Amino acid sequence: MLGVYIHIPFCKKICTYCDFCKMYYNKKYIIPYLDNLKKEITIRYQNELVNTIYIGGGTPSCLDNLELDYLLNILSIFKLSKDYEYTIECNIEDVNIEKLKIFKKYGINRLSIGVQSFNENNIKKLGRGHNEKLVFDNISLVKKYFKNINIDLIYGINNNLDEVKEDIDKFLKLDIPHISCYSLIIEENTKLFINKQKYIDEDIDRLMFDYINDKLVNNGYIHYEISNYAKLGYVSIHNKNYWLNGSYYGFGLSAVSYLSNHRITNTKNMTKYLNGNYIDSDIYEDIKINKENDLILGLRLIDGISISKYNNKYQDNLLDKKVIKELLNDEYLEIVNDKLRCKYIYIYLLNNILERIIGSDL
Numbered sequence: 596m597l598g599v600y601i602h603i604p605f606c607k608k609i610c611t612y613c614d615f616c617k618m619y620y621n622k623k624y625i626i627p628y629l630d631n632l633k634k635e636i637t638i639r640y641q642n643e644l645v646n647t648i649y650i651g652g653g654t655p656s657c658l659d660n661l662e663l664d665y666l667l668n669i670l671s672i673f674k675l676s677k678d679y680e681y682t683i684e685c686n687i688e689d690v691n692i693e694k695l696k697i698f699k700k701y702g703i704n705r706l707s708i709g710v711q712s713f714n715e716n717n718i719k720k721l722g723r724g725h726n727e728k729l730v731f732d733n734i735s736l737v738k739k740y741f742k743n744i745n746i747d748l749i750y751g752i753n754n755n756l757d758e759v760k761e762d763i764d765k766f767l768k769l770d771i772p773h774i775s776c777y778s779l780i781i782e783e784n785t786k787l788f789i790n791k792q793k794y795i796d797e798d799i800d801r802l803m804f805d806y807i808n809d810k811l812v813n814n815g816y817i818h819y820e821i822s823n824y825a826k827l828g829y830v831s832i833h834n835k836n837y838w839l840n841g842s843y844y845g846f847g848l849s850a851v852s853y854l855s856n857h858r859i860t861n862t863k864n865m866t867k868y869l870n871g872n873y874i875d876s877d878i879y880e881d882i883k884i885n886k887e888n889d890l891i892l893g894l895r896l897i898d899g900i901s902i903s904k905y906n907n908k909y910q911d912n913l914l915d916k917k918v919i920k921e922l923l924n925d926e927y928l929e930i931v932n933d934k935l936r937c938k939y940i941y942i943y944l945l946n947n948i949l950e951r952i953i954g955s956d957l
């Protein structure tokens with residue numbers, strides 16, 4: 596399994612919570628950036644069969660039609676497997692028939708749409724510009740062209756469970772097959788941080804998390820990763836590859852690749868990138884780091900990780916490890932058939948559990 600991630604760092608508006616690598620959309624950078632993206636791909640891509648492409652950002656959908664056409668033309672160099680998944684991130688405000696037709700023309704078969712909230716005050720607080728009606732209108736347009744759609748939602752903006760209940764109810768009315776639902780993180784150097792936004796009460800955050808799980812699962816969504824839910828057949832193949840510690844290319848500003856145990860991180864500096872200095876660091880990850888990554892990524896999956904695959908890959912015995920024995924003993928982890936996984940009642944505490952694994956003797 597091989598994935599490709601493409602980073603388009605331009606946004607028309609900057610959200611108050613965002614610490615991704617992005618900059619304001621500025622016409623003068625777009626074509627030079629895409630020219631360099633093409634050059635980077637041409638230099639580094641070895642013509643392998645690719646299973647997934649994911650165009651993220653930034654806001655890839657903020658490119659105009661000609662720029663989008665040029666970008667997708669560049670990406671047609673990738674040799675796609677028969678059952679490929681090809682996703683583009685799209686701001687709900689950018690949805691229109693012309694763009695949807697361009698996506699279709701180049702074989703994109705999945706849209707990941709940033710909505711974050713339906714609540715007017717929270718939309719403003721997050722620095723986004725849509726409203727509920729626009730979401731419903733544009734999603735019904737998207738559904739005419741695409742079946743495989745994800746929506747991103749953020750909860751935990753205020754100490755108010757009712758707001759979350761309303762957002763989830765509205766999401767369910769949209770009747771789409773995938774949702775990524777994250778609790779608000781107040782990162783340093785974001786507008787929210789500067790404006791001294793406070794984290795909500797942890798007990799209320801927990802109530803929200805439980806409510807979201809129950810409501811979505813009762814409505815036919817499979818909770819397959821700590822923050823992701825899908826109807827049957829709509830699990831994100833691209834993202835699952837990350838959680839399975841699989842291989843992927845990352846092209847574009849700040850993109851990360853993981854290939855043959857090398858973690859290659861691209862520069863975040865636009866000037867450097869436009870001068871052809873694409874790569875910032877290339878770090879070989881030894882077997883210890885690999886084992887740790889298999890666990891800390893794999894345990895994010897509700898199903899957990901395959902014990903036999905781990906043992907075969909490393910010629911080792913996972914269940915002999917002291918930290919795993921302890922976590923099983925403390926009943927935070929459990930074994931179900933061939934899988935080692937976090938007990939569902941403790942999934943909210945997963946980060947604390949993973950902290951015990953990080954740096955342990957594997």
Ligand code: SF4
Nearest residue numbers: 606609610613652653
């Ligand atoms: S959250 Fe997405 S759309 Fe908002 S500023 Fe960040 S990259 Fe741009």
